[in-house]
Amino acid sequence: MQETSDYLQFVLAPQMFTGLTMGVAVVLAALGLTIIFGLLDVINMAHGAFYAVGAYLALALERVGFGYIVLLPLVVLVMAAFGYLLQYGLIQHVLTRGRDRHVTTLMLTLGLAMVIEDANRAIFGVETLRPANPIPGSAAIFGMVLPNYRLFLISAGILIVAAVMVVIYRTRFGAMVRAAAFDRQMAASLGVPVKRIYGLTFALGVALTGLAGALLAPVYSIFPTMGHDFLVMAFIVVIVGGLGSVTGAVAAGFLLTQVQALASLVVSPVWGSPIILAVMVFVLIMRPGGLFGRLGHV
Amino acid sequence: MKAINPFLAATMIVLCAAIPAMAEEMIKIGVVTPLTGTYAPIGQQVRWGMELATKEVNQSGGVLGRQIQLLFEDEEASPAVAVQRAERLFEVEHVDFLTGTVNSGSTLAVGQLAERVGRLMATTVSFADSITADQCSPNVFRVNARASQQSAALAAWVSGQKPNPRVFYLGPDYEMGRSTVAAFAARMKDLGAQDGGELFAPLGSQDYTPYFGQIRAARADVLYTSVAGNDSVRLLTQMQEFGLLTNMLVVGASGTVTSQNIKAIGDAANGFGTGVGYTPAIDTPENKDFVQHFQTSYQTDPDLYGADSYGVIYFFKAAAEKAGSTDTAALREAMRGLRWMTPQGEKLMRAGDHQAEQPIYVVRIDGGAFDIVGKVDGGTALGADLCTRF
Numbered sequence: 001m002q003e004t005s006d007y008l009q010f011v012l013a014p015q016m017f018t019g020l021t022m023g024v025a026v027v028l029a030a031l032g033l034t035i036i037f038g039l040l041d042v043i044n045m046a047h048g049a050f051y052a053v054g055a056y057l058a059l060a061l062e063r064v065g066f067g068y069i070v071l072l073p074l075v076v077l078v079m080a081a082f083g084y085l086l087q088y089g090l091i092q093h094v095l096t097r098g099r100d101r102h103v104t105t106l107m108l109t110l111g112l113a114m115v116i117e118d119a120n121r122a123i124f125g126v127e128t129l130r131p132a133n134p135i136p137g138s139a140a141i142f143g144m145v146l147p148n149y150r151l152f153l154i155s156a157g158i159l160i161v162a163a164v165m166v167v168i169y170r171t172r173f174g175a176m177v178r179a180a181a182f183d184r185q186m187a188a189s190l191g192v193p194v195k196r197i198y199g200l201t202f203a204l205g206v207a208l209t210g211l212a213g214a215l216l217a218p219v220y221s222i223f224p225t226m227g228h229d230f231l232v233m234a235f236i237v238v239i240v241g242g243l244g245s246v247t248g249a250v251a252a253g254f255l256l257t258q259v260q261a262l263a264s265l266v267v268s269p270v271w272g273s274p275i276i277l278a279v280m281v282f283v284l285i286m287r288p289g290g291l292f293g294r295l296g297h298v
Numbered sequence: 299m300k301a302i303n304p305f306l307a308a309t310m311i312v313l314c315a316a317i318p319a320m321a322e323e324m325i326k327i328g329v330v331t332p333l334t335g336t337y338a339p340i341g342q343q344v345r346w347g348m349e350l351a352t353k354e355v356n357q358s359g360g361v362l363g364r365q366i367q368l369l370f371e372d373e374e375a376s377p378a379v380a381v382q383r384a385e386r387l388f389e390v391e392h393v394d395f396l397t398g399t400v401n402s403g404s405t406l407a408v409g410q411l412a413e414r415v416g417r418l419m420a421t422t423v424s425f426a427d428s429i430t431a432d433q434c435s436p437n438v439f440r441v442n443a444r445a446s447q448q449s450a451a452l453a454a455w456v457s458g459q460k461p462n463p464r465v466f467y468l469g470p471d472y473e474m475g476r477s478t479v480a481a482f483a484a485r486m487k488d489l490g491a492q493d494g495g496e497l498f499a500p501l502g503s504q505d506y507t508p509y510f511g512q513i514r515a516a517r518a519d520v521l522y523t524s525v526a527g528n529d530s531v532r533l534l535t536q537m538q539e540f541g542l543l544t545n546m547l548v549v550g551a552s553g554t555v556t557s558q559n560i561k562a563i564g565d566a567a568n569g570f571g572t573g574v575g576y577t578p579a580i581d582t583p584e585n586k587d588f589v590q591h592f593q594t595s596y597q598t599d600p601d602l603y604g605a606d607s608y609g610v611i612y613f614f615k616a617a618a619e620k621a622g623s624t625d626t627a628a629l630r631e632a633m634r635g636l637r638w639m640t641p642q643g644e645k646l647m648r649a650g651d652h653q654a655e656q657p658i659y660v661v662r663i664d665g666g667a668f669d670i671v672g673k674v675d676g677g678t679a680l681g682a683d684l685c686t687r688f
Contacts, residue, residue, distance in 0.1 A: 011511050016505040025505075056475045126339075128531050128562040138541055147539040219539070220504055221531045221562050229504050262506040270471050272508075 011265065014144045019261030020254070021150045024157030025216050025255035029230040029247065032209030033166060038244015039181040039201045042091065043102060047209060047234060048227025049116035053218040054079055055211025055226065056120055059131050066213060068134035068218070075214045076207045078278060083206025086112070087199045095198070113227070121224040127155040130221040145194055147234040156215060164208065167244055177201055181244065242281050242290030251291055255279075299390035324367040325360070325616065325624060327352075328387030330380050330408065331398035337375040339558055340400050340423060340603050346368065346596050347422070347607030348398070352590075354382045354569035361615045362622070366405065367395060373404055380404035381411055388415045394624040395419070397610050400603075402426035409438035416626050417635070420613065422606040425552075427481070430653035434685035437626075439652040441613050441632055441645065442606040443575030446481055446681060448552050451658035452573035453485035456520055456549055458672070463547075465495040466518035468509070468533070471498035472527050477553050478524035486522075494518035499525070506533045510540050524551035547571070557601060560666060571662040572669065573679075576602035576642055579670050580659065588641040600641070609640035613647070651685035 025198050026125040033047045054075055090112070094104035131286075135148040168174040179187040180197050188194045220226070237256060241248025263275050283291060303604065329348060329468035352366045358365060370389055371383035380399055387393045389410070396412060396419040399405040405424040406413035412419045413435055420439040427446050429438065456463065463488050469475030487493065494516040497509055513521070525533050525645060534555075537543050549571040560567055578589050578599045588608065592600040600608070613636070618624055634649035646655040658679040660672035 011515070014513055018505075018510070021507070022505050126629065128528050128559045130562040130564065132529060132564065133535075133539070138539065145541045147541075149539065219536065221528060221535070223528055228501070261508045265511065269497065269503070269509065272500070287508065 002158070009143055012262075013142070015261050015265055017144060017146060019121040019258040021153060022261065023254040023257035024154050025212070025219075026230070026233055026237055026257050027161060027250050028157055028212035029209070030249045030253055031161070032205035032207075032212070032240075033234045034163075034238045034241065034244055034246060035168075035208070036202060036205035037238055038246075039177055040091070040095065040105075040198055041101065042086045042105040042109065043096070044109050044111040045106055045231075046116065047227070048231040049113040049120075049211040050079070050083070050206050050209040050222070050227075051230060052120055052222070052227040053082070053116060054176050054213030055215075055222045056124055057210065058214035058217055059124075059129055059222055068131060072211065072214055072239060076211050079210030080203040080207035082210075083203035086206070087202035091202065092198065094197070103252075114190050117224055117227070124224070125224075126224060128221050131218050132217045151156065153215060153219070160208070160211070164204075165237040165246055167204075173197075173200070233276075236280050240280050240290055242292035244292065245292035248292030250289055306598055312442050315665065323364050325362075325364045325395075325618070326367050326391060327611070328369050328391065328393035328396040329386065329398035329405070329615045330371045330373045330383045330387065330396065332375045332400050333370065333372040335375055337373075341373070341398075343601055344398050344400070344422060344606035344607040344619075346592065347600065347604040347609075348611055349673070350592060350595055351608045351611035355521040355611060355615055361618050362624075364538055366611070370398075370625070370637070371398060373401065375401045375404070377401060377403040377407040381407045384408045384411055386417075388412075388417055393417070395629075397422060397614075398607070399424060402429060405429055405438070406433055409433075409435045412437040416628055418629055420610050422610045423603050425479075430651045431684040432686075434651050434687050436630065436652075436688040439613075439647060439654075441610045441640075441647070441654045442602065443656060443658055443679070445478060445551075446658075447575065447658050447679040448573035449478070449482045449485055450573075450679045450681060451660055451672070452549055452571065453482060454674055454678070455571065455573070455660040455672040456547065457489040457491070459545060459670060460519050462490045462492070463519040464492045464517065465520045465522055466494040466513055466516045467496040468513075468521065468523045468525065469496070470499050470501045470529060475524050477499075479522070482522050482524075483496065491516055491520075499529075501529065503529060506536050507540065510537070510542060513542060518546065520547045520549065522549050523554060525555075526553045527559060529560050530554045534563050534566040534570070534586065552602070555663060557599065560663070564666075567663045568665065569662065571660060573658050573660050573674075574602055575656055575658055576600075576605040577659055577661050577668050577670060579668055580642060581662070581670075582643060584639065584665055585641045609642070609645070612640065613638050613645075646684065648680070650683035653680065653683075655680045 029051060033044060036042055036044045057075050057078060058071055061074060069224055094108050133149050135152050138145050138147040156189060176192045176197050180194050184194055237249055237252045240250035259279055260272050260276060264272060303496045331344045332338055348368055352368055358469050368388060371387060373380045384396055387396060397460060399408050399421050400423045404515055405421040408419060418437050420441055422442050425445040427444050430444060467479045467483055469479040475498060512627040552572050552574045555567050555570050616638040617629055617636055619633040621628040635643055636647045642656055648655055655676040657676050658674045659670050661668040662671045
C-alpha cells in the first residue's frame with residue numbers, strides 16, 4: 001500500500017506534471033499553426049521561423065531593458081503586425097491560384113522560413129542564447145518540486161487557450177473567421193470582408209506563435225534552428241486534433257504529451273517519437289479527419 | 299589596342315619566374331578542417347592556432363631555413379569529403395605534412411590515405427581512442443589528449459571528491475554518447491563507484507524533465523553527462539529549475555560545456571567539472587604569452603583546439619629540425635619519442651602508439667569561468683599502449 005502511494009506521489013504525479021508543462025508548450029506552439037491551416041488552408045512551413053522570431057524578439061526587448069512579463073504583450077503586437085504585413089504583401093498574392101494553392105503557399109512559406117532563419121543567424125549569431133528565468137525558484141506541493149516558471153507557463157497557457165477559444169467561437173470576428181473558413185465565396189457575398197479577415201487571422205496565428213516562442217525561451221533556450229524543434233510536433237498535434245480545430249489542437253497537445261511523458265517511465269527515450277507517431281497513425285485510421293473536425297465545418 | 303608598357307611586362311616576367319622558385323623552397327602543410335557547418339567554430343580555432351604558430355615560426359627563420367605555407371581545405375566534418383580534399387593536397391599540391399581533421403572518422407579515413415601515399419599526418423582535435431589504439435597507423439600522430447586521458451583524469455578527481463559515489467550516466471543516444479558513458483563508467487567502477495543507472499536521450503531533446511523522476515529515484519551523488527551544444531543548455535538549466543543540481547556533483551565530457559554555450563547555461567553551469575588537455579587558465583609563462591598573442595590577433599581566448607593546433611606546428615618544426623629533412627621515413631623517426639614545447643608545457647610523443655603524453659587538467663566552472671581544480675600527470679592519464687600495428 002505504502003509502495004503504491006509512493007509510486008503515485010513520487011513517480012506518476014511528477015511525471016504527469018511534466019507532461020502537463022510540455023503539453024502547454026506544445027499546444028501554444030500548435031495553436032498558430034492550426035488557425036492558419038484551418039482558415040487559410042495554408043501549410044505554413046514558416047511556422048517554426050515565426051516561433052524563433054518571437055523568442056529572439058523577446059530577447060532583444062529584454063536586452064533593451066523591458067521586464068520579461070511586460071514585454072510579452074509587446075511581442076504579441078509586433079508579431080501581429082509582422083504577420084499582417086506578410087499576409088498582405090506576400091501570402092495573399094499566391095492564395096488565389098485554385099488547385100496550386102497548397103504548392104505555391106508551401107514553397108513561399110518554406111522560402112520565407114529560410115530567409116528568416118538566416119536573418120536570425122546574421123543578427124544574433126549562431127550561439128545558443130537564453131533569457132534569464134524571469135520567475136526562478138520552485139514550489140513544493142505534496143512533496144513534488146514544481147518550478148515557478150513552469151507553473152506560470154501552465155496558467156498563462158490556459159489563459160491564452162481560453163482567450164483564443166472565446167475569440168474564435170464567441171465573437172463576431174470569430175464568426176466571420178469560421179464563415180470564411182467554411183465557404184469563402186458565400187461569406188464574401190454576405191458582406192464578410194474576407195481579405196481583411198485573412199490578414200487578421202494570419203496576424204493572430206503569427207502573434208500566437210511568436211508569443212509561444214517568447215514564453216518558452218527561458219526553458220528551451222534560443223538558437224537559429226530552434227524552430228525545427230516544434231515544427232514536427234506542432235504538425236502532428238494539428239493533424240491528430242483535426243485540421244484547423246482549436247479544441248482539437250488543445251486536446252491532441254495534452255493527450256500526446258501525456259502519452260510521451262508516461263511512456264518514458266517504461267520505455268527507452270528513443271521510443272518517444274515512434275509512440276507519438278503510432279498514436280497519430282491510429283487516430284487517422286479511426287478518424288481520418290482527426291479527433292475534431294475542421295474549423296468552420298462543425 | 300593600347301601598347302603594353304615594356305617595363306611592366308619585364309617586371310611581370312621576373313615575378314612569374316620568381317614564384318615557382320619561392321614555392322620550391324616553401325614547406326607546405328595541408329590543413330583539412332571544417333570551415334563551414336556545425337563544426338565551423340572548431341575549424342576556426344584550428345585555423346587561428348595554426349596561423350599564429352606559422353607566423354611566429356616564419357618570422358624567426360622558418361623550418362630548416364624554409365618558410366611554412368598553410369593550404370586550407372574544408373573538411374565539412376565529413377570523412378568522405380575529408381579524404382577527397384586530402385587527396386588533392388597530397389597529389390596536386392604535394393604537401394609535406396597534413397593536419398587539421400576534426401571528425402574522428404575523417405582522421406581515421408585520411409590516416410589510411412596518408413599510409414597509401416606514404417605521407418604523415420597529425421590530428422589536433424579528434425578524441426576517439428581508436429585513432430591511437432586498435433586503429434593506430436604508422437603514419438598518424440595525435441598531439442591532443444584522447445577521450446580516455448580526459449575521463450581518466452576526471453574519474454580520479456571525482457573519486458577524490460566523493461569516495462565510492464553512486465553515479466548516474468546520461469548521454470546523447472548515438473555512438474559518441476554511448477562510448478563516452480561506457481568509458482567513464484568503466485573507470486568509475488574500477489575506482490569503486492556504484493552504478494546508479496544510465497540513460498540515453500535522443501540528440502536534440504527539447505525537454506529532459508521526463509527523465510528527472512528516474513534521476514531522482516537513482517539517488518545518485520554524481521551525474522556524468524556527455525551531451526553537447528544546445529542539449530547541455532537544456533539539460534543543465536532544466537535540472538536547475540527542478541532543483542536537481544543541489545547536492546549532486548555534475549561532471550561531463552570536455553565538449554559538454556564550452557565557450558559556445560556557457561553564456562546560455564548561465565549559473566546552472568556553476569560547479570560543472572570536466573577533464574581537459576588545455577585551458578587558458580594554465581598558469582605558466584609560456585601559456586600566458588600564448589594566450590596574450592592569441593587575444594591580440596583574434597580578440598578571443600584560445601580553446602583546447604586552438605592551443606593544440608598551435609602546438610602541432612611546433613611539433614612539425616621540432617621533428618623536421620631533428621630529422622634534418624621532410625622526408626617521410628626520417629620525419630617519422632624524429633617524431634617518435636619527440637619532446638617539444640606547447641602552451642601546455644612539454645609534451646612527449648609516445649613512440650609505441652603515436653599518442654602525445656601530457657598532463658590533464660580537471661576544471662570546474664565558477665561564475666562563468668573555468669577554474670583549474672586538479673591536475674593529473676601525463677603518465678597516469680595516458681594508460682597502456684594498446685597499439686599493435688607497429
